[in-house]
Each structure stands twice: as structure tokens, then as C-alpha cells.
Amino acid sequence: MKARIHVTLKNGVLDPQGKAIxxxxxxxxxxGVDAARQGKYIELDLVETDRDAAHASVDEMCRKLLANTVxxxxxxxxx
Amino acid sequence: MKSAVIVFPxxxxxxxxxxxxxxxxxxxxxxxxxxxxxxxxxxxxxxPGGFSYGDYLRCGAMSARSNVMTEVVKRAAGGVPTLGICxxxxxxxxxxxxxxxxxxxxxxxxxxxxxxxxxxxxxxLFTADYMEGEEIxxxxxxxxxxxxxxxxxxxELEDEGRVAFRYLMDVNGSQRGIAGITNARGNILGMMPxxxxxxxxxxxxxxxxxxxxxxxxxxx
Numbered sequence: 001m002k003a004r005i006h007v008t009l010k011n012g013v014l015d016p017q018g019k020a021i022x023x024x025x026x027x028x029x030x031x032g033v034d035a036a037r038q039g040k041y042i043e044l045d046l047v048e049t050d051r052d053a054a055h056a057s058v059d060e061m062c063r064k065l066l067a068n069t070v071x072x073x074x075x076x077x078x079x
Numbered sequence: 080m081k082s083a084v085i086v087f088p089x090x091x092x093x094x095x096x097x098x099x100x101x102x103x104x105x106x107x108x109x110x111x112x113x114x115x116x117x118x119x120x121x122x123x124x125x126x127p128g129g130f131s132y133g134d135y136l137r138c139g140a141m142s143a144r145s146n147v148m149t150e151v152v153k154r155a156a157g158g159v160p161t162l163g164i165c166x167x168x169x170x171x172x173x174x175x176x177x178x179x180x181x182x183x184x185x186x187x188x189x190x191x192x193x194x195x196x197x198x199x200x201x202x203x204l205f206t207a208d209y210m211e212g213e214e215i216x217x218x219x220x221x222x223x224x225x226x227x228x229x230x231x232x233x234x235e236l237e238d239e240g241r242v243a244f245r246y247l248m249d250v251n252g253s254q255r256g257i258a259g260i261t262n263a264r265g266n267i268l269g270m271m272p273x274x275x276x277x278x279x280x281x282x283x284x285x286x287x288x289x290x291x292x293x294x295x296x297x298x299x
Contacts, residue, residue: 013182013227014182014185014225014227014252016182016183016184016185016186016187016225016252017183017187020187040136064144065136065140065144066136068137068140068173068180070172070178070179070180070227070228071180071182071227
């Protein structure tokens with residue numbers, strides 16, 4: 001089973017890299033971008049075949065390492 | 080005073096820290112490798128600056144989960160005086176021993192220069208030899224020193240006198256100019272600037288020395 005994890009900055013946390021991306025898009029002539037936020041994407045290949053067990057395990061991985069929940073949110077997709 | 084300096088792959092201020100500790104205390108610190116599970120009983124633990132594990136995932140994230148940190152967290156939480164400088168501060172926040180997080184500098188640039196700090200609280204284990212409000216000049220060298228915590232945490236830090244050092248200029252976008260904080264018990268200090276690089280005039284200044292003398296005078 002594959003787990004796809006998105007880690008994003010929480011609302012209200014300043015994202016200077018996202019700001020720089022937003023400005024760069026503007027400089028390239030792309031209008032209509034109100035805001036850009038940068039995050040991380042992590043893919044895991046899991047041995048586990050049970051969805052619930054896999055979700056619980058990945059959730060713990062996120063809390064313990066993959067995300068810093070002081071500043072980041074995470075979402076998990078399994079396939 | 081017996082001290083230990085924890086060494087991670089990618090630490091680069093571990094030797095500066097060891098020199099500072101030896102010059103001030105007269106005792107050579109034990110260097111402890113990150114894969115060790117245990118180390119000698121010491122009076123003081125230092126987490127040095129650097130770019131441990133290449134700053135992979137997040138600065139300090141990998142180091143905070145290394146073998147030796149299980150023991151460091153246990154001892155620091157038990158009251159052993161512990162200092163984290165630069166990457167060491169990032170590691171301390173990643174373990175949860177100190178609140179908040181260090182994010183990418185607001186200006187996106189790596190900042191490497193001497194900066195002015197004020198000693199906000201001179202009544203700590205780490206700052207007792209300074210005067211309250213004293214201005215000191217200490218170098219910073221970091222890409223991710225932008226201190227972030229939610230407003231409640233920031234208020235708590237301020238109210239409890241746990242902001243040990245504040246920048247007197249805008250360096251990295253840190254909330255409320257915070258350069259260094261202590262835990263509630265007062266035995267753990269994390270700071271981005273490098274006092275260990277300012278311990279004698281030959282290094283460009285000695286404003287960092289009193290941090291080490293403060294610790295030594297308290298611990299003997």
C-alpha cells in the first residue's frame with residue numbers, strides 16, 4: 001500500500017518561501033495568484049495491507065517525525 | 080564542572096563549544112556521539128550549532144530522534160542544565176523541551192554577522208553574570224532562526240521571564256525579537272546566536288564569555 005502525505009504550514013504561520021514564490025510568479029507575468037504556500041510531499045511504500053492499521057501507523061509517523069505539529073498540519077491518503 | 084558536548088553528523092560548532100567550555104571551566108568536556116545510548120554523568124550538557132543531518136526534513140528533526148537524545152531529553156527534563164545553541168536550539172524545540180519552532184529566516188537569506196542582543200533576564204542559570212538589559216554583541220550564522228510560537232505561548236514566555244535574549248535589530252523575523260528562551264524550570268536555554276564564538280578578544284570579542292562563567296559559578 002502506498003501512503004501519500006502532504007505537510008503544510010498552519011494558517012497564520014508566516015511562509016516566507018511561499019511569499020517569494022508568489023512574487024516570482026507575479027514577476028513572470030502570471031496574474032491572479034492571491035497567495036502561495038509551500039509544503040512537503042512524502043510518499044511511503046507500506047507492507048501493511050489493512051487500511052485502518054496503515055492509517056493509524058502513518059498518523060503516528062506524522063506526529064512523531066514527518067510533521068512538526070507546532071507549525072504544520074498533515075494529511076494522509078492511502079492507495 | 081563536568082560537561083558533555085553532543086556531536087551529530089553535520090555539527091560544526093562542537094569544537095568551538097568544547098574550547099569555550101575548557102577555557103572557562105578548566106575541564107575538557109566529554110564529546111558524545113549521536114549514536115551512543117548513554118554517557119557519563121555530567122553537570123552540564125551542550126548541544127552545538129551546525130547543520131546536523133544536513134537539515135533534512137526540518138532543522139534538528141533527525142537529531143531530535145537520534146539515540147543519544149533519548150538520554151539527553153531524560154536528563155534535561157530531570158533538571159540537568161542544558162544549553163542548545165543555533166542547531167542545538169532547533170533540536171531542543173524539535174524534542175519539545177522548549178516551546179515553539181525555528182523557521183526559515185523571514186528575508187530568506189542565510190544571515191552571518193555580529194548582532195546586538197539585550198539580556199532580558201539576568202536572573203537565570205545562564206545569564207547571572209550579565210546585567211539585566213545589558214547589550215552584548217554576538218554572532219549569528221543561520222538560515223532558519225525565525226522564532227515562531229502562538230500568541231499564548233509568547234505571552235507565557237514573556238510573563239514568566241523566559242525570554243533570556245532579544246535581538247536589538249531585525250535579524251530573521253523572529254516573533255517579538257526573541258533570540259533565546261528558557262524552559263519553565265530554568266535549566267534549559269536555547270538560543271540562535273553563538274556566545275561560544277565570542278569568549279576572548281582574539282575571536283573579535285568576549286561578550287559571550289559571561290554565559291559560560293554564569294553556568295560555572297552556579298555549578299561550581
